[in-house]
Amino acid sequence: MRTRTWQLALSGTPLTASETAPRSGGRPRRGEPARARIAQGVYLVDDSPLTLSRQCRALLPALPKDSAYSHWTAASLLGLPSRNTAKLHVILAPRSVLPQRAELVVHGRELVTGDIVEMDGLPMTSGPRLFIDLAAMLTERELVVLGDALLRTGHAVPPTLSWRVHLAARRRGVVRARDALKHLDGRAQSVPESVVRHVIISGGLPAPVPQLPILDQYGRVVAHADLGYEDWKILIEYEGRQHSEADQFGRDIERYSRMAADGWLVIRFSAAHLTRPYVILDRVQQALLSRGWTPPPRI
DSSP, rough: OOOOOOOOOOOOOOOOOOOOOOHHHHOOTTTOOEEEEEETTTEEEEEOOOOOHHHHHHGGGGSOOEEEEEEEHHHHHOOOEEOOOOEEEEEEEEEEEOOOOOTTTEEEOOOTTEEEEEEEEEEEEEEHHHHHHTTTSSSSHHHHHHHHHHHHTTOHHHHHHHHHHHTTSTTTTHHHHHHTTTTTTTTTHHHHHHHHHHHHHHHHHHHHOEEEEEEEETTTTEEEEEEETTTEEEEEEEOOOGGSSHHHHHHHHHHHHHHHHTOEEEEEEOOHTTHHHHHHHHHHHHHHHTOOOOOOOOO
16 A cells, blocks of 8 residues: 655745736737636736736635635645645635635635634635644644644744644544644744654654754854754754755765764755655664664563
């Protein structure tokens, strides 16, 4: 059976300040700019790129007044890890008949104070509400990725996130959300860092510290490691594509050689390792054992 792996992607689209009002009708008249069709009878008229923000803003007048963008749409609008979907997701209070449009996935949900926020004129679910809504669709690892991003960007704070998960008792995915809460850390600076940290923690190894400061001989902070264990002087680095550029590669070599000279053991991972979590776990465990870590006794 194929094991499900991390599937989130960074596809958040920044909101733009200037928007063109939607226009309904058929084909553009002679001399008019091309129209981008948003929905039946709803068009954008100009040559500007069709961003997710503009699409949502154009469709908003055609939705019920209590509607808000949710799920993957809200995640992308907030610049959070998301998934590309063909339809926009909208949430509103339950009713006997939910509005239907071909361009939408409509969710009827009970909402509480704080579930809906407004950003640049667009109503959308708050960070804590988004965490609850996606808990039913994500693995624990994916939820940790999302939760880390919520804390890092300031769209949620730990007390509010815990409170919202508590209110969601008996909802589908809430147990997974509770488990993910234990592992969230807003210090993680990227999706891969969150993935690697969760692989390590869920494998029963000690939790590494995100953005561990590295000090020189005078006690000055000279660098930060993606993840690390100060007690065992082990650093864990994720190398993205930018690390292959000539200038960055040279800086990495200088940094790693300094760390090694100071007694740090550096383990490096890349995108290829994210689909082989057992490799990450095995190498970190071997490094810990080599530095004197003793596994806890089995019960």
